[in-house]
Amino acid sequence: MRKLIIIFICTILFNxxxxxxxxxxxxxxxxxxxxxxxxxxxVRPVKEGNPESVPVWQKVNLPHCFNATDAVDPDMNYYQGPGWYRTQLTIANPYQKGRTLLHFEGAGQKTQVYIYNKKVGDHVGGYDEFTVDITDEVEAFKKNEAFQKEFKGKIPVEIRCDNSRDLEMIPSSLSDFNVYGGLYRYVNLIYAPQLSLDKVFANASVDAKGNLGKLTVSARLLNPDGIDTITVKVDLKDPEGKVISSWKNEMRAFTGDKVLWDTVVKSPKLWATEQPTLYTVETTVSAKGESSVHQEKIGFRNFEFVKKGPFMLNGKRLLLRGTHRHEDHAGVAQAMTEDMIKQEMLMMKEMGVNFIRLGHYQQSRIVLDLCDSLGILVWEEIPWCRGGLGGDTYKAQARRMLTNMIEQHYNHASIIIWGLGNENDWPGDFAEFDKDKIRAFMKELNDLSHKLDPSRKTAIRRCDFCKDIVDVYSPSIWAGWYRGIYTEYKEASKKEFESVDRFLHVEWGGDSHAGRHSESPDKALSLIKTGVGADEREGDASLYGGSARVSKDGDWSESYIVNLIDWHLKEQESMTWLTGTAYWPFKDFSTPIRPDNPVPYVNQKGVVERDFTKKESYYVFQAYWTKTPMAHIYGHSWPVRWGDAGEEKMVKVYSNCDEAELFVNGISVGKKKRNLKSFPAIGLRWMVKLNEGTNNFKVVATKDDKTVTDEISQQYQTAKWAKPAKMILEKLKEKEGIATIQVKLMDDKGILCLDAASYITFGLTGEGSLIDNQGTSSGSRKVQLSNGHAVINVNLHGGKSVVSVKAVGIPSAFIEL
Incomplete structure (x- = not known):
């Protein structure tokens, strides 16, 4: 942990x-x-306090998203349309004849930029970076004395963002994620000299044995005034910051990209997932007494997807243990701050992740910097996702976004794959769905990617009629969720592996409603037809109709998902030919096409909730993928178990330790050895009889002479419940003006209905407010019960309120706060 913190601090200092x-x-x-x-x-003059000054603007900080809360509002479609931002800047460029730039790290989805009432730039595409040169309009504005007096020397900036539905844009609105709007990534004010570096491309490579590293440095200039003569200097610094090689030359200014320097590094320190060693390339361009300095972090590593074989990093097999990331979070949607991003990436690394697919669009530079420094390999892709293929405007955007993604993230050691598309076999946006045209455009993108960057591989997921075009292919394998049962996973994977030269399995898993548990989680598997494959198909996300499948007919419990994940991870450890996989996704995220989920409009396949609350499945991954000793008793969010008196119940411990001993109510029930071939829980499971009422559990696990423990307490209910008859509201706690309210569904005798999964809806009147529209199990006013209960938080605002809860067929309940 300390080492990771040091890495973060160094990253901040570098940036x-x-x-x-x-x-x-x-x-x-x-x-x-x-x-x-x-x-x-x-921008029109407004007299302060004038009641006729409309419309009303609200104060915000950046990053900011239009859809911070409405994306998961259970009662409405999220807003798609225009929105405006404005500010006033103090511009003080220190460079004589320097350039003043606005740099956008990403804005959704169409953006227009104005200085006062003059448009200075625009951009189409919600995820790639872009820069607008505002120099000339700023200077013109400063020369107008009336404007200067009116705005007190500041420069008015206005920005229009628009995420309206548009068939001639990517991504498709059919995609299983929200197409957000707003300035949801950082905006930067940059002062550059009259001549500066626009981009630096540093291509670092090394042979598989690590003996000889090669570095090629190319650059592109920003030279709007056409300066003729420049001096360029390039320094290569080792991981400790010492200059180990340099190059300097005076030359004519160039246009386009120019190779500046080729050099070799003997026996470089290699970048690897366990030891992500980074060098620094510092490039300085000087002209007319001013200099522009550009720094890039690079890593020397060698990777290979062996044909019909595994993945190799620096000459050794590495099983890619991966997940996925959407840029989405409770309360802010896509407008995640740097601190939020850091927390998320650190949680992934602590789960054991060494690979990530960034779905389904170019993501923040902060994410890529962290992947470099933490040792997480990356598949990054453009948002050509579902819907089919549009016309010239559509294809031009795809080409432009692929070019921008590669150029903007070219130097990151972590990136090994450029993704060209996702589920491009999914029609719907256009009357025509022509496979030949899709193939032709996929080949065009594949050729473009290799031209821009021959050092990385290309890949797509789920478009079988294009799988021969790209270097690496991921089919659709959702064993135990959308089709089949999870014990068919290895067989389905082997079949797909044999159908392509280079196979990588991204997207597997299933939904779980946080806090819902089951005594018979695999019951639904008896309904499922086997031997029909494990691919997901159009309409499988629906909770209605179609063939039997766990996604529709299962209980959506955490209990089922930990079994599914456990089985997959067990199998992956023995699949010697496997390159790796990526679980879909790391965190729950919002989506407009799942209004009927237990948390409406949320894809609940994450191993953490949308607010970083860990689900039980997080610890299953840790048990397989991490080395630091850990042990976790399943059921921290399972307050009440149920069954018959004297019935034996399974207690599972997920741990990476060699041996574990379980204590139930203070008495040892024995020691178990960890066994990778033993399912479930890697052999760490006990059958025990529970007492009616409270039961206390403690595990003591050991690894390499280190001991870790975990403890939980659960109730055991043997009373059988009848038909749900009433709801009870109660306040669980209150802290700093926030009250936590719980509803429980009971039968007519007051027995908790532990299998109840009804939808309930919270309401409030008074001075308080519900903390809802968070897209979490405890942050939605409409939500399905988990084992007969649900919670929500209320901000009391120092006053009185009445909270209500209603459900179909059950009398409403109230509580006064």
Missing amino acids: NLFAQQKQRLTENWEYLNGDLGGVWEA
């Missing part, structure tokens, strides 16, 4: 090395939801 030239614009913004008649309405 802020030239802070005097780059400033994050996070404060003093205003936002307007909806459109204006024109930019003039955002």
Whole structure:
């Protein structure tokens, strides 16, 4: 942990090395939801306090997303349309004849940028970075004395973002994630000299034995004034910051990309997932007495997807243990701060992840920097996702976003795959669905990717009629969820492995409603037809109709999902030919096509909830993938178990330790040895008789002379419940003005209905407010019960409130706070 913290600090220092030239614009913004008649309405003089000054703007900080809460509002579709931002900047460029730039790390989805009432730039695409040069309009504005007086020397900036549905844009609105709007990544003010470096491309490679490293440095200039002569200097610094090689030359200024320097590094320290060693390339370009300095972190590593074989990193087999990431979080949607991103990536690393697929779009540079420093290999892709293939505008955007993604993230040691598409066999946006045209465009993108970056592989997921085009292919294998049963996983994977040269399995798993548990989680498997394959098909996300499948007919319990994950991980350890897999996804995320899920509009396949609350499945991965000793008794979020008096119940412990001893109510029930071939729980399971009422559990596990423990307490209910008859509301706790309210569904005798999964809806009147629209099991006013109960938090605001809860066919209940 300490080492990871040091890495983070170094990353922060690196990113802020030239802070005097780059400033994050996070404060003093205003936002307007909806459109204006024109930019003039955002800048026209307004007398303070004038009641006729409409519309009303709200103060916000960046990053900011239109859809921070409405994406998971159970009663409405999320907003898709325009929104406006405005601020006033103090511009003080220190460079004589320097350039003043606005750099956008990502904005959704169409963006127009104005200085006062003049448009200075626009961009189409919600995920790639773009820069707008505002120099000329700023200078023109400063020369207008009336404007200077009116705005007190500041420069008015207005930005229009628009995430309206548009068939000629990617991604498709059919995609299983929200197409968000807003300035949901950071915006930076940059001062550059008259001539500066636009981009630096540092291609680092090494042979499989690690004997000889090669580095090629190319650059692109920003030279709008056409300066003729420049001096360029390149330094290569080792991981300790010592300059180990340099190059310098005076030359004519160039246009386009130019190779500056080729060099070799004997026996470089290699970048690996366990030891992500990074070098620094520092490039300086000087002209007319001013210099522009550009730094890039690079890593020397060698990787190979062996044809009909496993994945190799630096000459050794590495099983890719992966997951996926959507840019989405409770309360902010896509507008995750740097601290949030760091927390998420650290949680992944602590779960044992060494590989991630960034689905389904280019993500923040912060994410890639962390993958470099933490040792997480990356598949990053463009948002050509579902819907089919559009026209010239559509294809131009795809080409542009692929080019931008590769150029902007070219230097990251962590990236090994450029993804070209996802589920491109899924029609719907256009009347025509022509496989030949899709194949032709996929080949065009594949050729473009290899031209821009021959060092990485290309890949797609789930488009069988294009699988021969790309270097690496991932089919659809959802054994035990959308089709088949999870014990068919290895067989289904082997069949797909044999059908392509290079196989990688991304996307597997299933949904779980946090806090819901089952005494018979695999019951639904008896309904499922086997031997029909394990691919997911159009419509499988629906909870209605079609053939029997766990996604529709299962209980969505954490108990089932830990079994499914446990089986998959057990099998993967013995599949010697396997390159690796990526569980879908790491965290629950919002989606407009799943309104009927237990948490409406949330894809609940994550191993953590949308607010970082860990589900039980997180610890299953740790038990297989991590080395630091850990032990976790299944059921921390399972307050009440049920069954007959004297019935034996299984107690499972997920641990990476060699041996574990379980104590029930203070008495040892024996020691168990960890066994990778023993399912479930890697052999760490006990059958025990529980007492009516409270039962206390403790595990003591050992590994390499280190001991770890875990404890939980559960109730055991033997009383049988009848038909649900009433709801009871109670306050569980109150802290710092936030009250936690629980509803329980009881039968007519007051017995808790532990299998109840009804939808309930919370309401409130008074001075307080529900903390809802979070997209979590405890942060939605409409939610399915978990084992007969549900909770929500209330901000009391120092006053009185009445909280209500209602459900179909059950009398409503109330509680006064």
